[in-house]
Amino acid sequence: MMKVGLIGYGYWGPNILRNLVEGQLVEVVCCDLDEKKLQKIQARYPAIKTTGKAEDIFNDPEIKAVFIVTPISTHFSLAKKALEKGKNVFVEKPMAASVSEASELVKLAEKNKCTLMVGHTFEFSPPVLKIKEIINKGELGDIYFMSSTRVNLGLHQKDVSVIWDLAPHDFSIIFFLLDEVPTSVQAIGRDCVKKGIPDVAFIDMKFPSGIIVHTELSWLAPSKIRNTTIVGSKKMLVYDDTQTVEKIKLFDHGVDFKDPETFGEYQLSYRTGDIISPKLKTFEPLREELRHFIDCLKLNQAPRTDGESGLRVVKVLEAAEQSMKQQGKLISI
Ligand SMILES: NC(=O)c1ccc[n+]([C@@H]2O[C@H](COP(=O)([O-])OP(=O)(O)OC[C@H]3O[C@@H](n4cnc5c(N)ncnc54)[C@H](O)[C@@H]3O)[C@@H](O)[C@H]2O)c1
Secondary structure, eight states, X not given: OOEEEEXXXXXXXXXXXXXXXXXXXXXXXXXXXXXXXXXXXXXXXXTSEXXXXXXXXXXXTTEXXXXXXXXXXXXXXXXXXXXXXXXXXXXXXXXXXXXXXXXXXXHHHHHTTOOEEEEOGGGGSHHHHHHHHHHHTTTTXXXXXXXXXXXXXXXXXXXXXXXXXXXHHHHHHHHHHHTOOOSEEEEEEEOSSSTTSOOEEEEEEEOTTSXXXXXXXXXXXXXXXXXXXXXXXXXXXXXXXXXXXXXXXXXXXXXXXXXXXXXXXXXXXXXXXXXXXXXXXXXXXXXXXXXXXXXXXXXXXXXXXXXXXXXXXXXXHXXXXXXXXXXXXXXXX
C-alpha cells in the first residue's frame, strides 16, 4: 500500500484522514504541531504513526505523497518543501496565498515531475457533476448569468478574509461549470466583527462569453445558505446544497421575445413549465477526490483539479481582494 503523509489535523484534517483510512486508500503518517491533536489521532487510530515535525514526513523516502491540510498562510512553504523533496502534493484550497506563490508551486511541480492537486472538493460532488452534465447537454441553452450565495454564522478565520476562505468553493465550481475564467472582477466587503478581516463580501465577475456572475459570501448570516442559480435561454436551474434531497431543481421556465409582426408591436411570452429534480448519485465528494488523487499517482495521470486549476482560482481571489481593498474598483484579470 502506498505510504503518504498528512500535515494538519485541525477542523478539516480529520475528514481527510477518515476517508483515507476507511477507503483503505493508503498507509498514513500524520503530523500536527499541536501535541493534543496527535493524541486525538492516537486515540482514534492507534496504528497510525504521528509526528510533530513536518520534516519527518519530507525526509521519509518511503512517503510518496503529502496531504497539506493546514491554514492558508502555510500552504506555500509546506508544499514547496514537499515538492523540493520530490513528493507528490495534495494541498487544500486555496492552493496558496498569492498568485506568485501559486505560480511557483506549479513550476516546481513541473520541474520535479511531481503531481500537484488542489482540494477543490465540490468539483467531485454529485450535484456539481450533474449540473455540468446538464450544461454540456445544452439543456439550459445559452447561459445568461449565475448567482451564488455561501453564507452562515461562522467560522471566522483569524488570518484571511471571507473571500480567501469561502470563494475558492464558488470560484472552482463556477469555472468548472462554465469552462472559462473571468476577464474582470469587482468586489466590496466589510469587516463587521474584527477590524482588518472582512467577514462579508459581494463579488461580481464578467466572463469572455458575456456571462455575468454575482457571489455573496459571509460568516455573518442568520442561517446557512448554499445556493447557486443559473439562468439560461432555455431553462433555469437552482442548486441548494443544504437540501438532503432535491438538491437540484431544473425549471422549464423562460421568457421569449417574439419578433414583432407590425411596427411598434412588442411581445414577450413567459413560459412556466415543468420543474424537475434529477436523481443524483450518492457518494462522499471528499472520498472521490482523494481516490482520484491516488489513482492519478498510480496511473501517472494529471488530476482534474491540478496546479493550473488551483492557480486560476488564486488569480481571481487575489483580484477580488484587491478590488475590495479599493472599494470595488474594476480589476481586469
Ligand atoms: N475542501 C473543503 O471543503 C475544506 C473545508 C474546510 C477547510 N478546508 C481547508 O483545509 C485547510 C485547513 O483548514 P482547517 O479549518 O482544518 O484549519 P485549522 O486551523 O482548524 O487546522 C489546521 C491544523 O494544522 C496544524 N498546523 C499548522 N501549521 C502546521 C505545520 N507547519 N505543521 C504541522 N501542523 C500544522 C494546526 O496545529 C492545526 O491543527 C485550509 O486550507 C482550509 O481552507 C477545506
